[in-house]
């Protein structure tokens with residue numbers, strides 16, 4: 001293996017990184033960012049890795065969710081709070097069903113850049129570069145705004161920093177206190193079937209808390225009842241920025257990408273001999289790998305060996321995203337190959353990216369039923385293969401958007417135009433996200449009982 005350096009990725013082919021016309025300006029911006037404070041700290045990243053190692057052992061479950069692409073337009077404290085609320089609600093539903101802790105990771109505070117299926121977009125006969133994310137260019141269809149502009153990185157950094165600031169306050173400052181669980185239900189959700197089910201759960205939790213209080217255990221004495229850990233993640237796509245945010249941790253002398261706790265390599269940039277894999281090889285963060293239908297088993301093994309030569313638990317999360325009707329075709333052979341090699345990985349499921357379709361009226365959408373189907377099939381396949389389905393990776397928002405069809409609100413293709421706000425892929429709205437958590441709680445319950453049996457059998 002050749003020596004890794006901060007910029008050794010530049011010696012490898014890279015896909016989906018834009019050409020900036022003004023190189024001088026790009027370098028000026030990156031030089032400044034190199035001196036900006038880290039967004040996250042190495043110690044937090046290590047804590048997350050330990051939590052993910054617990055997931056690998058079947059002792060916890062990973063919930064990763066947030067926007068497909070964060071945007072400058074949707075930047076608002078209410079949006080951050082509402083996304084956080086839904087993540088808390090979903091994880092409460094899951095913890096309650098499975099009696100395992102849920103590791104909460106947002107696709108947030110840095111999830112801006114997007115790989116696109118086509119480098120250009122044609123509208124009314126005019127061809128312009130595709131929109132690549134607010135930290136690179138603008139979504140408006142104009143020649144000026146579609147040019148990659150390095151100065152956008154400052155705004156993205158600053159938005160990420162203040163998003164994280166609010167998330168830290170919400171997770172540690174009392175909002176996440178289990179005694180406040182009634183405050184998490186979003187106004188528009190209260191009357192929905194999920195809102196009502198959540199209310200029932202709230203009542204059960206209130207009973208459990210008053211029982212514990214009577215026994216002398218309450219949030220005054222136990223921080224774990226009133227705070228949560230919430231970690232951040234994004235796709236490590238824009239390598240010049242990731243490189244600028246990568247620093248040596250003074251306590252260990254190792255490199256950490258301080259732009260997020262967890263970064264992942266997308267399905268389109270995971271070539272074993274590509275720049276994205278080379279970059280991620282040298283950082284200590286937990287790394288996700290998106291696994292789509294084109295991933296070959298030998299390629300997957302190669303990727304794990306390059307990225308995790310010491311076979312450390314918690315380092316690699318494999319995020320399968322095959323589409324609801326492709327799970328049985330592709331997932332079993334990957335699971336078998338990983339088992340055969342004895343590799344430690346966390347298996348997570350992204351039921352979004354393989355289920356995107358175009359509606360008759362031209363919207364990119366995802367039928368909620370297909371999302372649920374993919375998750376259920378993934379659980380079934382893992383059970384049949386004797387491995388632990390450890391996580392869920394979703395594109396969601398706390399807002400009442402109409403981007404994915406179906407769910408209890410019965411969003412139809414006609415409804416999509418009402419509140420279609422996403423800057424890239426369609427997200428589950430708050431009601432659909434919570435409904436998903438309820439619909440798969442049985443699977444999670446069986447799954448965790450099953451993994452407890454395995455742990456007992458081997459220990």
Ligand code: PEP
Pocket residue numbers: 068115235265266267268290291292321353
């Ligand atoms: C994403 O997670 O936003 C994404 C682009 O996914 P994938 O790489 O799996 O297509």
Ligand code: CO
Pocket residue numbers: 068069353395424425
């Ligand atoms: Co997406």
